[in-house]
Structures are given as C-alpha cells and as structure tokens.
Amino acid sequence: MLLQRYFDWWHRTPDPWKLASDSYEQDKYRSTLEHVPDRPYRRIVEVGCAEGVFTRTLAAAYPDAEITGMDVSGRALARARERVPEEGGRVRFVQADILTHPAQPHFDLAFCSETLYYLGRHERLQRASEQLGSLLTPGGVLVAVHPWPEADRLHGYLDAHHGLKRIGEEVYKASPRPFAVTVYGASPA
Numbered sequence: 001m002l003l004q005r006y007f008d009w010w011h012r013t014p015d016p017w018k019l020a021s022d023s024y025e026q027d028k029y030r031s032t033l034e035h036v037p038d039r040p041y042r043r044i045v046e047v048g049c050a051e052g053v054f055t056r057t058l059a060a061a062y063p064d065a066e067i068t069g070m071d072v073s074g075r076a077l078a079r080a081r082e083r084v085p086e087e088g089g090r091v092r093f094v095q096a097d098i099l100t101h102p103a104q105p106h107f108d109l110a111f112c113s114e115t116l117y118y119l120g121r122h123e124r125l126q127r128a129s130e131q132l133g134s135l136l137t138p139g140g141v142l143v144a145v146h147p148w149p150e151a152d153r154l155h156g157y158l159d160a161h162h163g164l165k166r167i168g169e170e171v172y173k174a175s176p177r178p179f180a181v182t183v184y185g186a187s188p189a
Contacts, residue, residue, distance in 0.1 A: 035181045041065050041109040048115030052080030069093045103134035110135050113145035116154040129157040133164050136186035144182045151180035163187045
C-alpha cells in the first residue's frame with residue numbers, strides 16, 4: 001500500500017509536521033472545536049489522526065465519549081498509543097485506509113483534517129467522501145479542515161455527497177497558513 005509506506009516513511013522521526021508544538025496547529029485545533037455543534041457526542045472518529053495530537057485534545061474536550069483515531073501509518077499509531085492512553089477502551093486507535101476500510105454508521109461526530117489532499121484525484125476523493133459519510137449515524141456531524149483555497153475543491157466532494165449537507169464554514173484567511181473549517185450534517189433517519 002503506497003500511502004502506508006509514504007506515511008510510515010514520514011513518521012520515521014517523531015512528529016514530523018510539529019503538530020504538538022506548532023502554534024498554528026494549536027490555533028487550528030481550537031478553531032476546529034469552536035465549530036462543532038454544541039450537543040453531546042457518544043462516539044467520535046478522527047480520520048487521519050497521525051500521532052494522536054488532536055485525538056488527545058478530543059479526549060479532553062469530550063470526556064464521556066468513545067474516541068477512535070484512524071490512520072494508515074502503523075508508526076504514527078504506535079506513537080499515538082503512547083501519547084493518548086487508551087483508557088480501558090474509551091480511546092482506541094485503528095490502522096485503516098479510509099478508501100478501503102469497511103465504513104459503518106457508528107459515529108455521531110467525525111473529523112477529517114489535512115487528509116483529503118493525500119488521497120489522489122477525482123475518483124479517490126469521491127470514494128473518500130462516500131466513506132466519510134458512511135461513518136456517520138443519522139444526524140451525525142462531519143468536520144472537515146483543509147488549507148484554503150484548496151479546501152474549496154476538496155470539500156466540494158463532500159458537498160456532492162447525497163447524504164451530507166453543509167451546515168457551516170469559516171475560512172481563516174488571516175492565519176499564517178489559511179485554512180477552512182467546514183461542518184456537515186448527515187441526513188437524519
């Protein structure tokens with residue numbers, strides 16, 4: 001699997017993108033959480049969790065939720081397990097490729113941040129959008145975060161998904177690296 005080898009190569013050294021220490025990343029995490037609709041969430045998934053930096057933030061922000069971090073890189077997940085204790089099953093990590101993982105509507109909140117642009121072109125982005133939508137329970141929420149203006153193109157695939165409806169977006173153009181936080185709701189039952 002090409003993506004797995006690519007990301008295992010990047011994770012040959014800890015935190016290759018400085019997710020734990022870069023102030024931009026910390027600001028982006030805060031901004032992302034500000035856009036999550038205020039309601040209880042029981043099961044949360046972070047697709048493309050890398051070494052679990054944001055997963056740890058989610059565990060603190062949602063102490064009553066079960067949280068799953070998903071990533072294609074085994075090396076990244078090994079570090080994620082060290083960073084975020086699995087707390088008796090409340091937090092867990094799964095090695096999976098979003099394009100091929102059997103998606104089931106299990107989660108009421110999903111995050112996909114800085115992941116879609118690695119997946120390839122049209123057909124693969126359509127497949128990723130279908131898979132992300134399929135992870136959500138009826139009425140679930142998906143939060144997508146990607147660099148701006150590329151987010152406009154990437155999130156367009158989510159906009160085209162029949163089971164997702166865009167419920168909000170904010171573009172942070174004043175950031176040193178502009179990004180968009182786009183929130184989607186899954187169709188109710």
